[in-house]
Amino acid sequence: CSGGPSEGSEAKAKKSRSSRSSRAGLLFPVSRVERQLRRGRFAERFGARAPIYLAAVLQWVTHKAMDMAGKISKKSKQQRISPSHLQMAVQKSSVLKQLLRGGVPRRHGRAVPQSQRVASPSKKKMTKSKKR
Helix, strand or coil: CCCCHHHHHHHHHHHCCCCHHHHHCCCCCHHHHHHHHHHHCCCCCCCCCHHHHHHHHHHHHHHHHHHHHHHHHHHCCCCCCCHHHHHHHHHHCHHHHHHHHCCCCCCCCCCCCHHHHHHCCCHHHHHHHHHC
């Protein structure tokens, strides 16, 4: 008579207890991003996946900037990343430069407009002409 059903639910809660960051496979804190979204009053409502997506984007941008800055610091034979290394990394990367400038980067090579598809020769025609 030590509580019965309540103990079982507590055991289940302890087993399945994991952060949203770990469930999403992220290092950046999803809960903290959500809290900042709510406090910032950016929108009255937002989806459940919005803070996860934003945390993933922030993690990607940070990883890209730090990776490039690390390579620059290795080239200059230094062991620490300095602010100037980060600045040079941002200047070298067109995507980071555009993001931190305030623009939205376009995806190059993803979607080709219909007019360009017609103008470029297809791969089938190219292979037939090469075989002749």
